[in-house]
Amino acid sequence: MxxxxxxxxxxxxxxxxxxxxxxxxxTETTSLLAWQDLWRWHGLELDVAGFFARHGGDVTAERYAALAAAVGPAYDQDASHARRQAVRTELYAALxxxxxxxxxxxxxxxxxxxxxxxxxxxxxxxxxxxxxxxxxxxxxxxxxxxxxxxxxxxxxxxxxxxxxxxxxxxxxxxxxxxxxxxxxxxxxxxxxxxxxxxxxxxxxxxxxxxxxxxxxxxxxxxxxxxxxxxx
Known part of the structure; x- marks a missing residue:
């Protein structure tokens, strides 16, 4: 070459x-912690076993969709995203x-x-x-x-x-x-x-x-x- x-x-x-x-x-662990916090904020528990994708692509949309399905009609995407971003920013700042x-x-x-x-x-x-x-x-x-x-x-x-x-x-x-x-x-x-x-x-x-x-x-x-x- x-x-x-x-x-x-x-x-x-x-x-x-x-x-x-x-x-x-x-960043894998910090990402998991931020999503776990978000599910708990909704009174739910994230299925850690199915969290990590078996490819390197972006699965953020799929993760939000799974949360929305679990929460039901009361789900607020904007509030959920704001919560995750705030927690994620705090976690990443120490990485x-x-x-x-x-x-x-x-x-x-x-x-x-x-x-x-x-x-x-x-x-x-x-x-x-x-x-x-x-x-x-x-x-x-x-x-x-x-x-x-x-x-x-x-x-x-x-x-x-x-x-x-x-x-x-x-x-x-x-x-x-x-x-x-x-x-x-x-x-x-x-x-x-x-x-x-x-x-x-x-x-x-x-x-x-x-x-x-x-x-x-x-x-x-x-x-x-x-x-x-x-x-």
């Missing part, structure tokens, strides 16, 4: 490509990088490994969160859901990230927190490290090249070495 230099900084990976929601920042991710980014920079994000979420969402915590400049580029035709598990955002990096898939390593994210990365030809978000079942991540419980449990060099052994 154009722009690929073959520089490895002594390692076999030239780029690390991170999912955003649930991986770089645990930082997931445990262990900051040191990984430091180590990648020291090793000369390039950093990118591949997410089904829109650019404005990712930029806003990373800018707020002062981390946006650490990533050379973003590949976002509003730039491609299909969300994960389709490989589109990963293919876009690789194209922008100018790096072949075998020289990049993906990091994901969902099964459909792992599928997307591997469909694009990348090996993938899975760190399931707190509400995901680790037993479902059978195809991941490396499975971790947290980025804090292992050094970046060690996780790259483990992934490289899965050739």
């Amino acid at each position: 154009a722009g690929y230099s073959g520089h490895t900084a002594g390692m076999g990976m030239d780029a690390l490509v991170f999912d955003f929601d649930g991986l770089l920042m645990d 930082e990088l997931s445990a262990g991710i900051g040191p990984w980014l430091d180590d990648a920079e020291a090793l000369g490994i390039r950093l990118a994000v591949a997410s089904s979420s829109p650019r404005e969402w990712i930029d806003g969160h990373l800018d707020r915590i002062g981390q946006r400049d650490r990533f050379e580029l973003l590949a976002c859901g509003d730039e491609v035709r299909a969300a994960k598990p389709a490989p589109d955002v990963y293919l876009l990230a690789l194209s922008r990096l100018g790096v072949p898939a075998e020289r990049a390593l993906a990091f994901e927190d969902t099964v459909h994210g792992v599928a997307a990365a591997q469909a694009a030809g990348l090996r993938c490290v899975a760190i399931p978000h707190p509400n995901a079942d680790p037993a479902l991540f059978t195809t991941a090249d490396v499975l971790l419980t947290s980025a804090a449990e292992i050094s970046l060099e060690s996780v790259i070495a483990r992934a490289e052994r899965r050739q």
Whole structure:
């Protein structure tokens, strides 16, 4: 690919490509908490088992529709949306990088490994969160859901990230927190490290090249070495 230099900084990976929601920042848990609060505000309890979609697309409309059906004729969409937005804003204001991710980014920079994000979420969402915590400049580029035709598990955002990096898939390593994210990365030809978000079942991540419980449990060099052994 154009722009690929073959520089490895002594390692076999030239780029690390991170999912955003649930991986770089645990927006999955904060989203769940905001929806749980909204259902309880209506005197109901959210079915957590069916909350997380098995794809990377936006399911906000479907979630509101489910709530409206549960509440019945008294449901007020505007009031419900205002409530969720207020709670969500408060929760997100305290959100930082997931445990262990900051040191990984430091180590990648020291090793000369390039950093990118591949997410089904829109650019404005990712930029806003990373800018707020002062981390946006650490990533050379973003590949976002509003730039491609299909969300994960389709490989589109990963293919876009690789194209922008100018790096072949075998020289990049993906990091994901969902099964459909792992599928997307591997469909694009990348090996993938899975760190399931707190509400995901680790037993479902059978195809991941490396499975971790947290980025804090292992050094970046060690996780790259483990992934490289899965050739």
